[in-house]
Amino acid sequence: MIIGISSFCWECFNETEQTPEDYQRLKHELNSDIDFEVELNDKNLYEFICPKKHRSLTQLQEQKFEILFDIASLALLDGYTKEAVSTYSSSLERFFEYCILVFSLKNSVKSGDYDGMWNLMAKQSERQLGAFLALCLQEGITNRIVSKKIEFRNDVIHKGYTPSSQEAIDYGQYVLSFIQNTLKELNQNSSDYLQQAINIHLTKNTNKIPKNVRLNTASMPTIISLRSLNNEDYGNVPLIDSLNSLKENGFYKHFYRKKIQ
Incomplete structure (x- = not known):
């Protein structure tokens, strides 16, 4: 999957007087x-490397489970129901990981201890699910696991079952x-730790950045839309409405490019 990121160079901008006119001129010169x-x-x-050889790196602000959910929805729109269910499942598993981090932050678990614990279960989804359920019980978070959905997911992933479009939509919903x-519940009693987990996501690449290389952030709207969590109507849009919207959504067509390299 190819995505589009900004081709504007802030290092070039820093070499100017940084006026609005400089910004517009540079934007035109770089064809941004x-x-x-x-x-x-x-x-x-x-x-991204600009014509003056300034090197910059961009990272997305959105959590992995948000991006995976969008990718699954795009696959579903293209008619790939099996791939959609598999990726919806991956989105849910990465959400478990996000929640386990939130619970650990809330309980003042040291980052090194958390990393050591996670390394023991990183490749075992059953352990991750068990940890998530145990922590939800401890924190008073509603258990929303539906056994039939787990069986359905296993049939698709492990038994080669090809779901119908409606089955894929139902699973995505x-x-x-x-x-x-679950996010709405967490936001009521653990909002500070939700933000801390987001900050960890945004800073985890800091030590990977070479000197003299600028790190930029980019953001995009997603179906899950974690950044819209405080809106009163959050969570009230059915998946089928979001899918229908994506068909004509210019931003999704602009951001996600269906090419392979």
Whole structure:
């Protein structure tokens, strides 16, 4: 999957008087209305080198479970129901990881201890689910696991079952409701720790950045939309409405490019 990131160079801008006129002139010179295309990756770092050889890296602010949910929805719109269910499942698993981090922060677990614990379960989804359920019980968070949905997911991933479009939509709705309703609960009693987890996501690449390389952040609207969590109507849009909206959503067509390198 190819995505588009800004081709504006802030290092070039820093070499000017930094006036609005300088910004507009540089934007025109760099042709910044046309984004730079990069391949979506797991490291969440995207490199851009301007004509003056200034090197910059961009990272997305959105959590991995948000991006995965969007990718699953795009796959579903293209008719790939099996791939959509698999990626919706991956989104949910990465949400478990996010929640486990939030609970650990709330209980003042040291980062080194958390990393050591996570390394023991990083490749075992059953352990992650167990940890998530145990912590939800401890924190008084509603258990939204539906056994039939787990069986359905296992049939698709492990038994080669090809779901219908409606089955994929139903599973996606289950994952969407699960994540958004759990986030609303967490926001009521753990909002500070939700923000801390987001900050960890934004700073985890800091030590990977070479000297004299600028790190930029970019953001995009997502279906899950963690940044809209405080809106009164959060979680009230059915998945089918979001899917129908994506068909004509210019931003999604602009950001997600269906090319391979």
